[in-house]
Every structure is written in structure tokens, then in C-alpha cells.
Amino acid sequence: MANKNFHLKGKGTVAVHGGNEPDPQYAHLTPIYASSTFYFDTAQQGMERFAGADKTKIYSRWGNPTHTVAEQKIAALEAHGLTDEDGSPLQLKALLHSSGQAAMTTLFMSNLSAGDKILTHYSLYGGTQELLTKVLAENGIQTIITDLRDRELAVAAIKNNPEIKMVHIETPANPTLQCVDLEMITVLAKQHRLVVSVDNTFATPYLQQPFRYGVDFVFHSTTKFLNGHGTSIGGVLLGRDLQFMSTKAWKWYVLLGGNANPFDAFLLTQGMRTLELRMDRHCSNAMAVARYLENHPAIAKVMYTGLESHPDFEVAKKQMKHPGGMLSFELKGGVETGKQFIDRLQMCTRAVSLGTVDTLISHPASMSHASIPKAEREGYGITDGLIRMSVGIENIEDILADLTQALAE
Incomplete structure (x- = not known):
């Protein structure tokens, strides 16, 4: 000690x-x-x-x-x-x-x-x-x-x-x-x-x-x-x-x-006891996922503080050591396409909460924020098609492979 x-x-x-x-x-x-x-x-x-x-x-x-x-x-x-x-x-x-x-x-x-x-x-x-x-x-x-x-x-x-x-x-x-x-x-x-x-x-x-x-x-x-x-x-x-x-x-x-x-x-x-090791991996994986989704034709928008396209990129850069392990994104097809995407996942876990070693994907509008009235929720930027992703510490090639097959038409 x-x-x-x-x-x-x-x-x-x-x-x-x-x-x-x-x-x-x-x-x-x-x-x-x-x-x-x-x-x-x-x-x-x-x-x-x-x-x-x-x-x-x-x-x-x-x-x-x-x-x-x-x-x-x-x-x-x-x-x-x-x-x-x-x-x-x-x-x-x-x-x-x-x-x-x-x-x-x-x-x-x-x-x-x-x-x-x-x-x-x-x-x-x-x-x-x-x-x-x-x-x-x-x-x-x-x-x-x-x-x-x-x-x-x-x-x-x-x-x-x-x-x-x-x-x-x-x-x-x-x-x-x-x-x-x-x-x-x-x-x-x-x-x-x-x-x-x-x-x-x-x-x-x-x-x-x-x-x-x-x-x-x-x-x-x-x-x-x-x-x-x-x-x-x-x-x-x-x-x-x-x-x-x-x-x-x-x-x-x-x-x-x-x-x-x-x-x-x-x-x-x-x-x-493993916080530093886990967070480094969460962050590096999340950045790779954000870059991948940002360039995918099925994705309308990616919200990740490590992307220069994020409106608060400079603020996050000033006060955070790394952008973090959380991101959100919207599919071009809206809520139905989002449901199909979630159902197609083979490795990523369909669950609420966040911060676990495995990747968790949820649909805030119907899960964590379901109790918030729709008009109020959408005013905050939480649309029906928004997907939240807590990027885990799995090997990045496996995370990307699961996303690729789930996004395929």
C-alpha cells in the first residue's frame, strides 16, 4: 500500500x-x-x-x-x-x-x-x-x-x-x-x-x-x-x-x-482501479467509430465532441483531456431505419446505461428519455431517430464490422 x-x-x-x-x-x-x-x-x-x-x-x-x-x-x-x-x-x-x-x-x-x-x-x-x-x-x-x-x-x-x-x-x-x-x-x-x-x-x-x-x-x-x-x-x-x-x-x-x-x-x-486504461481505450475506439460514421452514406449526423463538426468542439477541447467514449448519431431513414439498425446488431449490446466495457447502443426517445414529452424532447435535440452509443473496449475492428453489417441495406 x-x-x-x-x-x-x-x-x-x-x-x-x-x-x-x-x-x-x-x-x-x-x-x-x-x-x-x-x-x-x-x-x-x-x-x-x-x-x-x-x-x-x-x-x-x-x-x-x-x-x-x-x-x-x-x-x-x-x-x-x-x-x-x-x-x-x-x-x-x-x-x-x-x-x-x-x-x-x-x-x-x-x-x-x-x-x-x-x-x-x-x-x-x-x-x-x-x-x-x-x-x-x-x-x-x-x-x-x-x-x-x-x-x-x-x-x-x-x-x-x-x-x-x-x-x-x-x-x-x-x-x-x-x-x-x-x-x-x-x-x-x-x-x-x-x-x-x-x-x-x-x-x-x-x-x-x-x-x-x-x-x-x-x-x-x-x-x-x-x-x-x-x-x-x-x-x-x-x-x-x-x-x-x-x-x-x-x-x-x-x-x-x-x-x-x-x-x-x-x-x-x-x-x-482500471479507470485510466479503460478510458484510453473507450476514447480511441469512440474516435474511430465517429470518423467511420461521419463518412457513412446512411448516416445523416454524428454528434461526438472529438469531431470538428461538433458545435462545441473547441469547448470540449479546452476542458477535456480526450473527447470521451460517448457519441450519438442519426440515420437518414429516421426512427424505422433506426429500429432496423438496432435489431441487426450482432455483437454490440442493445441496452440502456453506459460506460461498461462492452459497447451499448440505445434509442433515447423510446428508452432513457421516453418520459419527456416529444415536443420538449425534440426541442432539446433528442429526435425520434437519435441513436446513443457507449463505445466499449472491444477490438475496434469488431465494433466497426458489427456497425457495417447492421447499416448495410
Whole structure:
């Protein structure tokens, strides 16, 4: 196990060693602490644990040693190489949840109250969209949606809605791959003393570090690229205000009951150990697929941040190490042609979700975004014929061969 005083230079090394804690039984890998509660040696020790900042050894809804290692590893990845205002290494606090939706709920409910408004943009994950427009709306919190890629529109929205307390960004966005300029929006938000949160699920901390630009919170659906193998559900909320994360955010986390479980946390930790290797392969394969589709006669449009034809190419290039493993495309024949294409696939997996080692292909209009009204969905760029592709780590010749035969007339 790496010494905590030994500086880890590479993110791949951080993914392997970051956040690890010595096990009292000398286990090489952090064990699954399958215990609902933890005993106290004395009454005084129990009192100290309840009174202290670290409540991970009381009750597993409050925290668990297996959760802690996963949280610390993600925090180490997001903070790697970054400093705070006084030049010290950036310190982050992470809270591991049972799902991305649970983590998103903690984020919003701990920061917003009835009468507040939240500013966000077009093309969000369907679950986030519904949480904002249905659950938050019923609790007196209004969502303002505009194109945050346009600074003037963002300025107008903030000016016309003084009740806005938070700006929430998903970049790259699901499933259109729209990219918001993190630096531009964060500078604007801070001028108006607004909290900024970023969904970093598509990019992962290996490709993009939103805290570099001064954002307050970062969110991940850990189910996706961080786990990488489709073996567990989870979500994580990270914040730079350690006091807030250890008090108000933690209290909402505990009271809403969205805590993770030790088994899923263990699977997540193991998955993250290969994050750098997997992401490099995801990215190189996705670029090859995007280039192939861009030149295919059956394809009307390809949305991939690594293509110069993408409207947000320059923004993605500025804030992402690589364009990522996700892309979307439209077939010229529309929805029926899209269904035929999906049915013809021989190797690529027909499934929702993303970020697994195998290539996943889905139809957002009828799957992940089916609950969004058609007119609203299409206004966000999610048309009936849009196909989303999470490019896996298979050999690229096999991915292209499957696409070729599925696209053949």
C-alpha cells in the first residue's frame, strides 16, 4: 500500500492507490464490511464517535469503511493536481449513495428551498430532468432552462430570475453531447453568488476536472464509467466546502436514506482501479467509430465532441483531456431505419446505461428519455431517430464490422 506521504503523480496511479486505508487484518484489498452497526469499546468512545466529524463507525446508513475507501478514491481523482485559494492541495468531501438519483436528490435538497430557482440547460439525463421538473417543482423549487452555451442567454436568465440559487451543468450532456463552457459559466455564476454543480458522469475525473474552474459540487452516476463493468448501481456527491458536506449535505444524505451498500462500494472500488486504461481505450475506439460514421452514406449526423463538426468542439477541447467514449448519431431513414439498425446488431449490446466495457447502443426517445414529452424532447435535440452509443473496449475492428453489417441495406 502506498504511503500517504508519497506524492502520486499520475491519475492511473491514483485510481489504483488513492483513498486506500490500511486494513487491521492486513487484507490487500479493502474488505466488504457487511455490518449494519459497529460496536464501542466504552461508553466514552461511543460518545466521541457521535460527537466527532467521522461517523463512519457507528451505523452503516451513516457511513461504512468500505464506502469510505470508494469516497476517498473518487475525491483523490477529482482533486488530483488541483489547489485551493491559498495554494494548498485541494481537499474534497465525497458522499457515496445508493444511486445517481439519490446523490442528485441530496445535492438539490441540501442546497435549495421552496421559493428558490435552479438554472440549467437543454438535454439532460431523463432522470435528472424529471427530478427537476416534477419532484422539485412539487416542493416549490422552479427550474429555469436555457442554452447555457450562450453567455448572453445565461446572463438574461439570471437577471430575470433573482430567485436563482444554483446553476446545474451536465457536460458533455446526455445524449446530445452538448458541452457547456465550465469556466465561463462558473465565473458568471460567482459574480452573482450562485452555487454551481456539475454532472461529470460522461467525462469522469480522468478526462475532466470541474473543480479546476471553481465549481462547488461535482456529481457522478458511479454506475457508469467509474464502475466500468455494469456490476453495481451507485452515485456520488463531492463538495469543496468540507463543513457543508460534513453537516448539512451529510444530514440530508442520512435522513433521505440514500446511502450506498458495502458490496456495491467494493465493486466500484475495484472497477476504478482500471479507470485510466479503460478510458484510453473507450476514447480511441469512440474516435474511430465517429470518423467511420461521419463518412457513412446512411448516416445523416454524428454528434461526438472529438469531431470538428461538433458545435462545441473547441469547448470540449479546452476542458477535456480526450473527447470521451460517448457519441450519438442519426440515420437518414429516421426512427424505422433506426429500429432496423438496432435489431441487426450482432455483437454490440442493445441496452440502456453506459460506460461498461462492452459497447451499448440505445434509442433515447423510446428508452432513457421516453418520459419527456416529444415536443420538449425534440426541442432539446433528442429526435425520434437519435441513436446513443457507449463505445466499449472491444477490438475496434469488431465494433466497426458489427456497425457495417447492421447499416448495410
